[in-house]
Amino acid sequence: MTGPTEVLDCLGQRCPLPVIALARRLPELPVGAVLRVLADDPAAAVDIPAWCRMRGQEFVGRVSPTSYDVRRER
Numbered sequence: 009m010t011g012p013t014e015v016l017d018c019l020g021q022r023c024p025l026p027v028i029a030l031a032r033r034l035p036e037l038p039v040g041a042v043l044r045v046l047a048d049d050p051a052a053a054v055d056i057p058a059w060c061r062m063r064g065q066e067f068v069g070r071v072s073p074t075s076y077d078v079r080r081e082r
Contacts, residue, residue: 012044012077013037019074023051027059034065034080041080048074 016033018026026047034043045056056076060067068077 011042013041015044015046018045018047018049018052020048022049023055026052027055030056030059030078031063034078037080039080039082042068043078043080044071045076045078046074047076052076 014033014037016029018029021029026045026049030043030045037043045052047056053070053076056078057067059065060078065081066079068079070076
């Protein structure tokens with residue numbers, strides 16, 4: 009398994025800033041790319057998977073307590 013295409017550091021940012029940063033950066037990556045979002049706000053554990061469902065992107069999973077992988081689907 010390969011690592012993420014890019015890492016987006018949102019540590020220290022509070023909701024909804026990590027999801028806003030994800031929404032801005034993911035469309036700039038090629039389809040199939042994996043963006044690892046680093047976020048230590050507890051809300052990210054709910055917000056990032058929910059955003060993926062609403063936007064048709066793949067939530068690959070939580071890699072650690074503060075990192076989440078998202079694959080660009082379209």
